[in-house]
Amino acid sequence: MIRFDHASKRYPPGMNALADVSFEVDAGELVTVGGHSGAGKSTLLKLIAAIERPTGGAVLVHGQNVGSLKRSAIPYLRRNLGVVFQDQKLLFDRNAFENVMLPLTISGFPPVEARRRVQAALDKVGLLERQKAMPIMLSGGEQQRLAIARAVVGRPNLLLADEPTAHLDADTATDVARIFRDFQAVGVTVLIATYDNSLFPTARRLVLDHGRLQ
Amino acid sequence: MSVWLSQHGDAFRTAVRRLAASPVNTLLSLLAIGVALALPAGGQMLVANALQLARNSAPTPQISLFLQLDADKRAGQEIQARLKDHPGVKVFRFIPRDEALTRMKSREGLADVIEALPRNPFPDAITVLPEDDRPEAMEKLAAEFRKLPKVEQVQLDSDWARRLAALLKIGRTGVVLLALLLGVGLVAITFNTIRLQVMTRRAEIELSRLLGATDAFIRRPFHYFGILLGLAGGIVAWLIVAAATWWLAAPIGELAQLYSLDFALRPLAALDSVLLLIAAAGLGWLGASLSLRQHLTDG
Numbered sequence: 001m002i003r004f005d006h007a008s009k010r011y012p013p014g015m016n017a018l019a020d021v022s023f024e025v026d027a028g029e030l031v032t033v034g035g036h037s038g039a040g041k042s043t044l045l046k047l048i049a050a051i052e053r054p055t056g057g058a059v060l061v062h063g064q065n066v067g068s069l070k071r072s073a074i075p076y077l078r079r080n081l082g083v084v085f086q087d088q089k090l091l092f093d094r095n096a097f098e099n100v101m102l103p104l105t106i107s108g109f110p111p112v113e114a115r116r117r118v119q120a121a122l123d124k125v126g127l128l129e130r131q132k133a134m135p136i137m138l139s140g141g142e143q144q145r146l147a148i149a150r151a152v153v154g155r156p157n158l159l160l161a162d163e164p165t166a167h168l169d170a171d172t173a174t175d176v177a178r179i180f181r182d183f184q185a186v187g188v189t190v191l192i193a194t195y196d197n198s199l200f201p202t203a204r205r206l207v208l209d210h211g212r213l214q
Numbered sequence: 215m216s217v218w219l220s221q222h223g224d225a226f227r228t229a230v231r232r233l234a235a236s237p238v239n240t241l242l243s244l245l246a247i248g249v250a251l252a253l254p255a256g257g258q259m260l261v262a263n264a265l266q267l268a269r270n271s272a273p274t275p276q277i278s279l280f281l282q283l284d285a286d287k288r289a290g291q292e293i294q295a296r297l298k299d300h301p302g303v304k305v306f307r308f309i310p311r312d313e314a315l316t317r318m319k320s321r322e323g324l325a326d327v328i329e330a331l332p333r334n335p336f337p338d339a340i341t342v343l344p345e346d347d348r349p350e351a352m353e354k355l356a357a358e359f360r361k362l363p364k365v366e367q368v369q370l371d372s373d374w375a376r377r378l379a380a381l382l383k384i385g386r387t388g389v390v391l392l393a394l395l396l397g398v399g400l401v402a403i404t405f406n407t408i409r410l411q412v413m414t415r416r417a418e419i420e421l422s423r424l425l426g427a428t429d430a431f432i433r434r435p436f437h438y439f440g441i442l443l444g445l446a447g448g449i450v451a452w453l454i455v456a457a458a459t460w461w462l463a464a465p466i467g468e469l470a471q472l473y474s475l476d477f478a479l480r481p482l483a484a485l486d487s488v489l490l491l492i493a494a495a496g497l498g499w500l501g502a503s504l505s506l507r508q509h510l511t512d513g
Contacts, residue, residue: 049424051424072428072429074426075426075427075428075431076426078424078425078426079425083424083425085424089417089420089421091417091418091421102421102422102425103425103426105221105224106422106425106426106427106431108217108218108220108221110216110217150425
């Protein structure tokens with residue numbers, strides 16, 4: 001599903017965010033990427049979603065070398081991924097339903113089927129009743145669950161999440177972690193960057209230290 | 215196909231929503247575009263009306279020959295014989311000086327004046343309709359007629375029409391110049407409006423990219439935005455011109471009546487109106503495209 005082959009990412013001033021990272025994730029696995037802040041967790045996820053390109057080595061997703069994808073091919077790669085961003089990136093000028101609808105609109109989903117899917121996704125994260133609410137009205141945990149609903153609405157077989165439980169209280173964090181485990185249970189490959197491994201006891205762990213895998 | 219349609223429908227609705235979301239800005243942009251376009255459109259309306267006026271009041275171009283006052287009947291007949299065989303003459307009409315006198319007497323106000331004259335002041339005259347009514351050909355023909363014996367004066371009736379045509383040509387060039395200048399202005403207005411739109415929607419654009427939106431998907435609503443802004447501005451311009459026409463119609467009608475001209479100010483022609491709207495929409499699109507190329511390249 002995912003293969004890093006001596007991948008590295010160096011930012012212009014000569015800072016190595018990732019150095020010579022190699023690992024594989026099989027389909028259906030739940031994997032966490034741990035490590036101190038600034039260890040390169042976010043960079044690793046960004047390489048998979050082609051938000052950044054590796055400066056060395058190769059990153060393969062579904063057998064495709066992401067680093068050498070043409071610019072015009074990147075949108076189609078991203079449509080097959082669900083990403084929960086560290087800062088969630090919810091749009092505050094539209095309600096919960098419309099936020100979740102956005103990926104389907106982008107991929108040109110038929111409207112009627114899309115509406116059904118948005119409701120299913122909202123139901124899955126327990127927000128169906130709040131579909132008309134604006135994000136600002138939602139609690140931190142609800143906002144995070146909304147971001148998850150948006151990530152999974154396109155039914156991707158690979159789900160990436162960057163610190164999805166940060167800034168959440170213990171109960172809410174457990175709740176959110178359970179949602180990710182549920183997706184893994186139905187066959188979705190899940191890769192989570194988190195400093196808190198205890199929330200995902202069944203996950204395989206990768207740990208980064210100053211850009212290198214331990 | 216239906217996906218394509220629904221995506222365009224979505225982009226169109228998004229553009230309308232964005233226009234409606236900031237009504238004051240939209241209104242100001244529309245007014246700016248409308249006023250800018252109303253100038254060349256109004257100019258075109260005036261030129262078209264002047265052309266219409268010229269066409270209505272200029273009879274078919276003809277050449278008038280006036281014979282010398284002392285020319286006798288024989289001289290007149292000789293000239294008529296020559297005209298009959300001339301290949302450049304389509305038809306001609308001989309107007310004897312007596313007929314000219316009676317015709318003038320029948321005119322209101324002139325009868326007394328003519329009555330007071332000791333003798334008939336009018337010469338025999340011949341009006342010639344040429345085979346070829348292009349100005350150069352008529353000029354040549356007139357020069358030829360001037361050389362005929364007993365011909366006092368040859369007058370080209372197309373002279374003033376040609377002067378008017380030359381004037382109108384200048385007017386038309388002015389309209390084109392104005393249209394070019396203000397077209398650039400319209401592009402600048404949409405360029406800037408779209409730039410502001412892109413800036414305020416940065417988060418949405420960035421997110422859409424991360425969720426797999428193609429460049430076309432992101433650009434589409436902005437293109438519609440530009441087209442709609444231009445089109446609506448064009449409609450405002452049309453309304454301004456229509457209002458101006460309506461306002462001017464009465465005083466111009468009065469003036470035309472004073473000059474006994476059969477003339478009424480006409481609104482912008484249908485074709486010109488359609489062209490105005492198409493040009494406005496096109497320029498809006500162009501402004502949006504240029505702006506997007508400038509402000510939407512990163513990511």
